[in-house]
Amino acid sequence: MATYNKRGYKPKTKKEKEEVEEILDSESTTAEVFSTLDEGANKTEEWVTRNQNTILYIIGGLAIVFILWWAYTQFILGPKSEEAVAEMTQANIYYNDAINATGDVQDSLYTLALEGGNGKFGLTRIIEEYSGTEAANLANYQAGMAYLNLGGTNYQKAIDHLTAYKGGDSVLESISLAGIGDALVQVNQTADAVSYYMQAAETNPNDFTSPKYLLKAANAALATGDKSTAIEALEKIESMYADADEASTAKVLLGQAQASGN
Structure with missing residues (x-):
């Protein structure tokens, strides 16, 4: 290939001519690519130049926010928490x-x-x-x-x-959700309580509290005529917590809910 690049070289055969043309095309394409990249770099530089004040303001603003957050956590929130x-x-x-x-x-x-x-x-x-x-x-x-x-x-x-x-996905979060459900039932907002009981059962799944909360959800749903949610909760007890104390009650309620839905 170095031979083709010598000044004044003329290809002797058709094959050599095609190879030379292919190399020249390749070099032309490469040149176009670098030209495009140069143009893009120039445009970027121009944009940065035009907006350098704005960029500096943004960087400075972020730095100030970080410093204020650090100072707050170190000198205010830390001692305040203690x-x-x-x-x-x-x-x-x-x-x-x-x-x-x-x-x-x-x-x-x-x-x-x-x-x-x-x-x-x-x-x-x-x-x-x-x-x-x-x-x-x-x-x-x-x-x-x-x-x-x-x-x-x-x-x-x-x-x-x-x-x-x-509380995140914690035991206390689960208890708090169920507590909201209990309070809503007491203020006659039973329909709203159902979703809190369901969330409580799912937030910290376990064999002790989850079936209790699911049974509460089922009872609250049945009290408001929401049979589909009641059946969903009762079926979860039957399939996931069959050994729980609530399982026998859930089985009876499930049969009643399914029968009344037919």
């Missing part, structure tokens, strides 16, 4: 004692957990003062469950706090 945990210790004691108590004693302990005692904040004050911390998030869960157990006029407060709690 303070919240320390402040919440007494409320936790009241809350845990309430879980194991009964009757009026339980109500009193839940109230102390919510309102505070011994010079320490209660759960509601922790939520207000330490918003954004994990302690405040947990306080929403505990406050919601406390209001749910106190009952009476407290069900909407239970719904509000349990809805505010963000």
Whole structure:
């Protein structure tokens, strides 16, 4: 091929002529490609030049946001979180004692957990003062469950706090979803409760709580005439939790729901 590139060389045969033409075409195509790339690079450079101030503003803005976020987490949120945990210790004691108590004693302990005692904040004050911390998030869960157990006029407060709690795919998230369902039933919003029970069963699937929540979903669905959802929940108990205590009740309800649907 080097021979073809010599100045003044003339191909002697038809085959050589075709090879030379092919090489020249290839070189021409390559040149066009590099020319196109050069044009694209030039356009990019021109665009950067025209918009360099905007680009610098964006980069500077992102840097400022990162610095502010870092400073907030290091110097504000960090100490705030530690303070919240320390402040919440007494409320936790009241809350845990309430879980194991009964009757009026339980109500009193839940109230102390919510309102505070011994010079320490209660759960509601922790939520207000330490918003954004994990302690405040947990306080929403505990406050919601406390209001749910106190009952009476407290069900909407239970719904509000349990809805505010963000637990991810955790045991407490599952319990909080079921708690919202329980509270909705108490305020005569049974149809809305069904989806919360179903979510509770799916958030942390296990042989103990999932069949309980599915049975609650089925009962709530049947109470509102939603037979298809009731059957779905009952069939899940039958197929996935056949050994659960709720399985026998679910079997009876499933038969009734299927029979009434025909």
